Structures are given as structure tokens and as C-alpha cells.
Amino acid sequence: MITERPMPLPDDATTEFWQACQKHELRMQRCASCKEFRWPPRPMCGACQSFDSEWIQVSGRGTIYSYVIAHAPMLPAFAPRAPFPIILVALDEDPAMRMIGNLIGDMREGLQIGAKVTVAFEEVGEVTLPQWKIVGA
Amino acid sequence: MRKSVAIVGIGQSEFKKNIGKNERRIALEAIKNALTDAGISPHEVDGLVRFNMENLSEVEVARNLGIENLRFFGEIGYGGGGACATVAHAQMAIETDRANVVVCWRARNRGSGVRPWAATGNRVPGDDQFSAPFGCVRPVDQIAMLTRRYMHEFGATWQHLGKVAVTIRDNATRNPQAMMQKPMTLADYEAARYVSEPLRLFDCCLESDGALAVVVVSAERARDLRNKPAYVLAASQGTGPDHVVMTNYYKKNFLETPSKYAAEELYRQAGVTAKDIDCAQFYDAFTPLVLFSLEEYGFCKPGEAPAFVDEGRIGPKGDLPVNTSGSSLSEAYVHGMNLIVEGVRQIRGTSTSQVKDAELSLVTSGAGVPTSAMILAGNPS
């Protein structure tokens, strides 16, 4: 069992997403041909089969679509935080584009489906993760 | 083709938290038991279908069984989604004259072995790179995420989940092979700890060591064997659009699972509807999957499964008795292979929670992952 927190292994389709996060920008992959978002990022557009994409900076605003409160047992890296929330955020630009994340500080105030959130970047070692804050909490 | 093949042999090991034997040994025991049950010599086996997560290879099975000419072998992916698909592939091999006697099996020491999520690496590739860094690595978290949304949209409560767990435990108490023999009340269910809210301990399947195998032959051959054949009326696979295995968060219709597509294909092949089904073994790695499956396999409309459960309709005296062996929640979790074996017992009339005159027996595989399903039938014509 690993003791470190698992971190992303970027690939040819996802490197630009993580590089944008390092600049504290939330950029989503969009088909350069038909303008459909591709999330999670992938090489080909399922709508038009184009390999071309562009990285669109989005507002970083969204809504909590669902969430869980994770209890033990879990990976050792997360255990000291347990129980803690994992949320699913539907982005304002396209509610079908949903991102898994956490709430900064694992704050639970205002945590419910429908709560408005904004992105908040968290540095973990060399990686920057997109996390979330509940608006008004 | 309808009823072109039948399951004529079923076999299993014991089910335990720690069986004290390795997966190879219990797989061979289950396969040997299934062939003995069928009354077919291991030398006649010429086809094998395994899960791609299975640790035991076909050649090792062939060498131990003394199979002389293994002329068909294949494997199915997607963990628990693959159980019924092993039989579906056996069916196609027999229909196309690529094999005469096909054995499908699953052996898994998951009770004494490691939890797969605990082996998450330091650097996570693929789609999981967007969920693992946030602590979302366990299947229970992934299914709890779907469950919370389902409860929100349809007003389902913990009591509905609890009633699924209690009903299935009740079935297990009649099955001497089941790991969980102790009766459970709704209060017991509620008192157990959370694992991933809204899911509690008894919403989760067991961690088991165990193995099961089935023997598939042509309908023609089945007629001459000792057991009442369980004819394969239909067997299907399905995924649906834009699917991302367990982390099924990204598709347009969030609550739709691959089961919906497997179900449509199943009923299309079978020429029957949900109304014709006498009993069902639904894949139950977690209780909410039973609710989702009741809807996606057409027993009620979206959002109506909680009421269906509340009315006692999934119990042994209900109009659709489900998971009559105790299944993944209370018998053993062996990637749903025990659901197939129980589906066969219902056709034979040998279940410990037997449905009277069961003619059509539905078995489903992993919900929330690319999946498969089948309908077994007792009547050859």
C-alpha cells in the first residue's frame, strides 16, 4: 500500500490540463472542429472524429451535482482527513462536464447538492490540483 | 439463438473470509465439481472462458484437467461486468461449432487478499488521474456518488437501501453455503458504520475467498445429461454511450448505466419482457445497484424502485424474488459468478429459497461497468 497521495500521470491528452492548473487556470479540452467539449481529455472527438483540440479557459464556477463523505478504511495518505467530502462539480459552461474534487480545508458548511462552488487551486508538491470552495460559506 | 445451449453443470468451492488455499486450487476444485455435477469427463472439455482479471491461465487449467485439445479460449474484461458474458461467449463458440463443452469459471481470494484500490500507485494514469488525487479510489466512493444523486432525484432513503440488504440477508440465512448466516434487521443495518456516506457497511458486498464454475454444452447434448438443463434463452453485453468504467461521472445522463443497454439487447433476443421473468439475481456489489437494476431491467420505471422494494415485491413471496442465495451482499462476492449458479438452481428447483415453478430466471452482471446479462429457461421448446 502506498503512503503518498496518488497524483496524476499526465499523458498526451491530459498534459495541457495539468500545465494550465499550474498557472491557476482551469482549461478544458474542446474539439477545434465541432466545438464539443471532451472531458476527461482524450485524443479524438466522439462527435466528429477530429484529432484537433483547443484548450478553453472556463470560469471555474459550478454547482455541486453529488458528493460523498468518505470514511475509513482508505489509502493512508487520506486517512488523517477522514471522514472527508469528495464532491462532483457540474461546470457552468456545460453541466454535463463534471469534475471530481474536494472542498478546500474539507469544509462542510453549506455542503449540499445544488451548492454553488468556485475553483481554488491547491499545490501538492510539484502538482497543482483544481479544488473547490462553496460560494458564501 | 434462443435455447441453443444450456448450463448443465455447476460447481463451487467453499466461501470463506480466508479459505486457506490458493486461487489455482479452488478454481480447479470448482471446475472439477461442475464437471462431476454435469456428468462430463474433463477430457471432453474443449473450450474455456475466463475473466481477464483471473490469475489462473487457460493452459494451466487445461494441463491440470487433462484437456487434450483446447480449441476455444477467450477472456472477458471489466471485472464483475463479465460474468454472464463468459456464458455468452461459450454460447457463440458452441453455436459456431468452435467447441462442444465449454467451462467458464472465476476464482478470487479477495477475502484474504489485497483490496485492489489499496494498490493504487503514486502516479495514476488514464481517466482515474481526475479522481484518484482527490481520494476517490474505492468502488464504494464511486457508487456512493451515483447513489447520493439518485436519492436526491427520486426521494430514495437509507431505509430503501436497508430493505434491500435485509431482504438479501434473509435469503442467505436459508442457504448453508452463505457466509452471512446471522439474521439482520433494519435497525442492525442502520447501526453499522458508514463507509462512504450515504452507504453503510451492509450496503457493501462481502470480502470473500471462493471459486465457481459452470459447464455449457449444446441443447442437444444437454438432453442426454443427468441434470435438468438451464437453457440460455438470451445472453447479452452492453456499455452505452460515453462510458468510463466505474468512474461514471462524465456522461450526459448521469444515472444511466450499461445495464440499460444490456437489458434492451437481452429482451430483444429473448422475445420476452420483464413481466415474464419469475426471479432475478441482480449484481449486488452494493445495495443501490439492485434499485438501479430493477429500473434498467424494466421491472419498474425510473425512480420507482424504492417503492417496489418498500412494497416487499423483491422478497421471497413478492412478485419478483431477487438474489435468492444471499448473493454478493450475504453469500459471497466472487464477481457475480455465484449469481449465475443460483440462477441455474432456480431452474433446477434446488434453490434454498426456491421460487415455485420458476421458468425464466434472470441473471445480471456488474452494474456501473460494461456489463452482461442472461435469461435462463427451463422449458426446452
Ligand SMILES: [Zn+2]
Ligand atoms: Zn468534434
